[in-house]
Amino acid sequence: MATATQAILGIERRMVRDFNAGKIDQLLAAFHPRVAGFSSTRQKRISGRGALRKTFNYYRQASSRTKYRISNPQVQVFGDSAVATFYWTVELGGGRPRHVIEGRGSHVFARNRGRWQIVHEHFSRAH
Template sequence: MTAREHILRLERRQERDFNRRNLKACLAPFAPGFVGFSSTRHDRIAGRAALKKTFQHYLRQSPRVRYRIAQPRVQMFGGTAVASFYWTVELGGGHRVRGRGSHVFIRRGRSWRIVHEHFSRLP
């Protein structure tokens, strides 16, 4: 498996784990010093504990919340990779939130860790 394929697999696993409400698995690929921006708040998210609160926010919105990504693209820069994609969160009752997202990965030994995330809603 190429590094690009590995990153895509991690993104699909993230999608699956969120939809299964498995927060421990969702948080696993994020590096301890992770920093990011969420579509749900203006403030910077720093650390996995803050990210967990963001995940919990979405999961509280609906018992049937579903997260999907589309058109993922991975760019490789040596030991760094950027994955970008479009996302949709279905909150039930036909309500959907759509946006764009990106993850910055760094290679640590044989694994890839997310060090930065940026999600924004589409207008």
């Protein structure tokens, strides 16, 4: 059985893969239905999976080619809660030069019935 840290890192890796493949439904499955958070693309709070879907679609539609990556993920576990922090990069476009957006992100996870889900997301651009 995977440790909590391994399980959460696996979720983060799958989310990168699913976003880049355009599998938004699979991506959203990692989030609690009542997820709340903040996006780097808008000022107002995001509430629920539907609002999160709009944020993901914004990036997917912003360019003919979108690539999302994370680096240096770290996980802190506190019983049935955990925080994952990481740096992220989004590349828009396929030519040179590409438009690259960088920032920092965090996910707060809660474990319910043995399953880890994201209950809060915060993404901010690096300035």
